[in-house]
Amino acid sequence: MKVTIKSWTGVATWRWVANDDNCGICRMPFDSCCPDCKLPGDDCPLVWGACSHCFHIHCIVKWLHSQPQQQCPMCRQDWKFNNK
Amino acid sequence: MSNKSIDLKLYWNKINYAFPILNDTIFSDCTGSEYDEVQQIITGMGIQVKIRDLILIHIEKYLRQHVAPSFWSKFVKVDEEVKGFQLFKSAVNDLYESVSNFSEMLRRLSILNSSCCDNKPIFGEKDVILGFKQLIRATLLSQLPLDYHVIINHFYKISFNVFDNEYESSDMGEDVMCSGCWNEYSDCNCAYIVKVFHDTNRKLMDLQLLERLTGQVLTNFIQLRIETHIQKLCDGTFDVSHISFLENWLDTTVMSWLTRIYCGGSSKPPPDDKNTQNAILQFKKKLSYYLYHSYTKLRIEQLFNIIIEYPESQPAVDDIKMCLDKTDLRLTLCKRLQSALETRLLHPGVNTTDILTAYVSTIRALRHLDPSGVILETVTKPVRSYLRNREDTVRSVVSSLTEEGASSELAEELAKFAAEADGENEKEDAWDEWNPDPVDADPKVNSNDRKANDIISMLVNVYGSKELFVNEYRTLLADRLLAQSVINTEKEIRYLELLKLKFGESQLHFCEVMLKDISDSKRINALIQQEKNFEAASKNFSSNAMILSAQFWPPFKDENLELPEEIKQHFEAYTKSYEALKGNRTLSWKPHLGYVNIKIENGSKNLDLIVSPFNATLIMHFQNKPEWTLDELHQVMKVPITVLRRKITYWQSTGLISEKCTDTYVLVDGSDENKSNTTTNQVQEMICEDDETESVMASAHDQREGELQVFWSYIVGMLTNLDSLPLDRIHQMLKMFASQAPGTECSLQELRQFLDTKVRTHQLVLQGGMYKLPKT
Known part of the structure; x- marks a missing residue:
């Protein structure tokens, strides 16, 4: 007997490779989106800081706008985007 | 003296001659001038009143003894209609004749009466003729026989x-009769x-x-x-x-x-x-x-059938509507229809979809019949409570909502609702058309609510909350998206838009993401296929992936499956390409989901199949080695033996695998002509589909169990502090502390079930109605 696979359609779920599950600002899962967004993933990406903490981009931008100093909300170090 | 008595005798004879009734006969040929003489004799003697009364007594006696009995003697019980007809006719004729025979005498009597001047009424009447008629009626009716009718x-x-x-x-046409x-x-x-x-x-x-x-x-x-x-x-x-x-x-x-x-x-x-x-x-x-x-009564008896045929039977409904205003049959209607629904619809032999169809036409028909919606509310109460008990109600409603084709009235209704929502105009002007609610209306319900409910919301209300409904839709959508090889995303999006109008944007947000996942997957697939690294790995067969946002899909059933090595490598290559494409993101595969298009050549047999990954893996193992025991399969596939035993029947049914002895399966060699029973056809092309259509999503019950798990820590805390508590106390405390979050309402019933499962797994002890933590 010979079995030939013509095509295989698999199912997978995507997730962010991050050191935490939830965004420290909005407390939503990273794989979900920030409260202002509707669609996860490309439309609501994550950003990493130099301090290695990561957040939804919309959350951290909003945070930085509301603060006099540009600090990471988790560790109070100066916030720098890590463009890795 | 003798002269006088002779005179009196003469007078008496004359009076008798004028009024023969005194001798119990009627006929006399007394003329007008003759009577004038008699009248003078009577007035001369001043005995008018006495004579008159005497005559009346005799008339009454005569009627009682002769006229009435002979009239009623005709009223016998006969079966033949014609005979009855003749009898009645002759009875009336005879009566009329004997009455008219009195007329001459009556005329004389009235002259006599007018000379009486005592104004005494004759049988209640002033006039002699009228009094006589009164007397006849009285006499006749006093002797009314039993079967006169x-x-x-x-x-x-x-x-x-x-x-x-x-x-x-x-239509008399050609009848001879x-x-x-x-x-x-x-x-x-x-x-x-x-x-x-x-x-x-x-x-x-x-x-x-x-x-x-x-x-x-x-x-x-x-x-x-x-x-x-x-x-x-x-x-x-x-x-x-x-x-x-x-x-x-x-x-x-x-x-x-x-x-x-x-x-x-x-x-x-x-x-x-x-x-x-x-x-x-x-x-x-x-x-x-x-x-x-009687017309309304008849229609009420037929109302169930009328409702089933509703749009065609509208004239009948119109009739009932009109007649209900003229008769007092509202209550009968409610009762009869309710019992008809119960006997014909609400029993286990009827499909849920049929009940729903009937329910929908009931709503439509009764809406038309009674715009206030009160009858509808009363009548369909048992239907709603029955539907609530059926497990597949929501599923049926949702699938008929999204179904295409002529039978899907609900889909039409949904589209109609969308159209109406656009052109809705305020009805404030119609205040002068206001009517009070009927007396049987439930005073607790606002009449506007009753009117405003459209069919879909009535169906949704059957089940309590919108949420449950939307959840069920999500599960159904997920199943459909994963199972269909060709996904008509546009159609799904259209339905989603319609549903959004109905249920609100926020409720259906998840479904929107799901649909976007599918269309995104197509794009990502196309991108990855082009990539060089991946192309090398995918030489043998084409592969696709559906990449889902796990947070937005309903939870999947957790199943394990070890895929064949080459497939695993393939998926790894795919993951690598994906990671390269989308920085910082990776994939976790659900090996048991998806579908596989395979071609099997077995001797003279050729099969082209679409199967689940599980079945594909199974048959691929048999390709390498023709005989397997369940244990061995369990080793390589990491699937429980019971599941294997159940699922291998698929391949047995296609005739490719047979059970040699208990739990040992062999490949049926297609070239062996004795065993194969399909050898008559040299090449048999069979395209059969995987017969498994069960949902890949976790059932609503499992999901609910998961939600209740939230309470467990509260319950443990409570019982640690308070030692032991009865069920309703636990429920109350949970209500107080734990159910702030939306969607975590928990009925007493559910809590009992939840706690019982905990008792079964020995995490709780139930003693005399009190729950306790087991002593460790």
Whole structure:
């Protein structure tokens, strides 16, 4: 007997490779989106800081706008985007 | 002295001659001038009053002893209608004749009476003639026999037949029999019957006996006729309105017949006779009420069928609507329809979809019948509570909502709702059309709510909350998206938009993401296919992936499956390409989900199949080694043996694998002609689909269990502090502390079930109705 696979359609779920599950600002899962967004993933990406903490981009931008100093909300170090 | 007594004798003879009734006979040839003489004798002696009273006593005796018995002797119970007809006719004729024989005597009596001048009424009347008639009626009715109505009934039946026939003469055509009198046309009796009929009625009217004697019989008879007529007319047809036709029939046939009875043959009541007009009018009112009443009753009995055929049966519903205003049958309608629904719909033998279809047409029909919605609310109460108990209700509703095709009324309804939502205009101007709620309305419900509910929200309300509904839709959508090889995303998006209008944006946000996942996956697939690294790995077969946002999909059933090595490598390559494409993101595969298109060549047999990954893996193992035990398969596939045993039947049913001995399976060699029973066809192309259509999503029950798990830590905390608690205390405390978050309401029933599962797994102890933590 010979079995030939013509095509295989698999199912997978995507997730962010991050050191935490939830965004420290909005407390939503990273794989979900920030409260202002509707669609996860490309439309609501994550950003990493130099301090290695990561957040939804919309959350951290909003945070930085509301603060006099540009600090990471988790560790109070100066916030720098890590463009890795 | 003797002279005087001779005179008296002479006088007495003369008086007897003028009033033969004193000797109990009627006939006398006393002339007017002769009577003048007698009258003078009586007045001369001053005995007018005595003579008059004597005569009256004799008349009364005569009527009682002769006239009445001979009249009633004709009223016997006969079965033949014609005989009854003749009997009644002769009875009335004889009576009339004997009464008219009195007329001469009565005339003399009235002269006598006028000379009495004591103003004493004669049987309640001033006039002698009227008093006499009164006396006849009284005497006759005092001797009324038991079965007097039989021949009266026969009489009117025959005459009505003739009459009815006259009005419906259009279809007489080729009948040999006259349908009026059931004789052959050559000696049709109709004309004679009509003549006799009118004659008899006139006589009865003259005697003022018509109403007394025939009123009850006539009413009964006509009511019977109305009933049979309605039955004949409305049997099983709902698409024509009968009410105007019936009204017309009552007006023309029945009423003109009655008019003729009352007016002795003429079709119009005499304009100056108020009594007759009134009598006819009263009769008509009674009969029209009866007509509406019996028609509505009949329709109410058929209402279930009318509802099932609803849009076609609208005329019938219109009729009922009109008649309900004229009769007092609202309550009967509710009761009868409710019990009809219960006996015909609400039992385990009926499919949920059928119940739903019936429910939808009930809503539509009753909406039309009673715009206030009260009847609907009352009648469908048991349907709703029954549907609530059926497990697949939500599923059926959701699938019929999204179903395409002619049968999906709900999908239409959804589209209609969307159209209405656009053009909705304020109805504030209609304040002057306001009506109070009917008396049987539930005062707790706002009448506006009742009216505003459309069909879909009524269906959704069956199940309590929108949320449950939306969840079910999400599960269904997920199943459909994963199972379909060709996904019509546009169609799904269209439905989603319609549903959004109905349920609100936020509820269906998840579904939107799901649909976007699918369309994104297509794009990502296309991108990855182009990539060089991946192309090398995917030489042998094409592969696709559906990449899902796990947070937005309903939880998947957790199943394990070890895929064949080459597939795993393939997926790894895919993951690598994905990671390269989308920085910082990776994939976790659900090996048991998806579908595989495979081709199997087994000797002379060729199979082209779409199967689940599980089945594909299974058959691929048999490719390498023709004989496997379940244990071995369990080792390589990491699937529980029970599941393996269940699922391997798929391949057994295609004839590729057979069970050699218990738990050992072998490949059936297609080239071996003895074993293969399909060898007659050299090449048999079979395309069969994987027969597994069960949902890949975790069931609602499992999900709920997961949600309740949230409470567990609270419960443990409670029981640690308070040692032991009864069920309702736990429930109360949970309500107080734990159910702030939306979607975590928990009924007492659910909590009991949840706690019972905990007792079964020994995490709790139930002692005398109190829950306790087990001592460790």
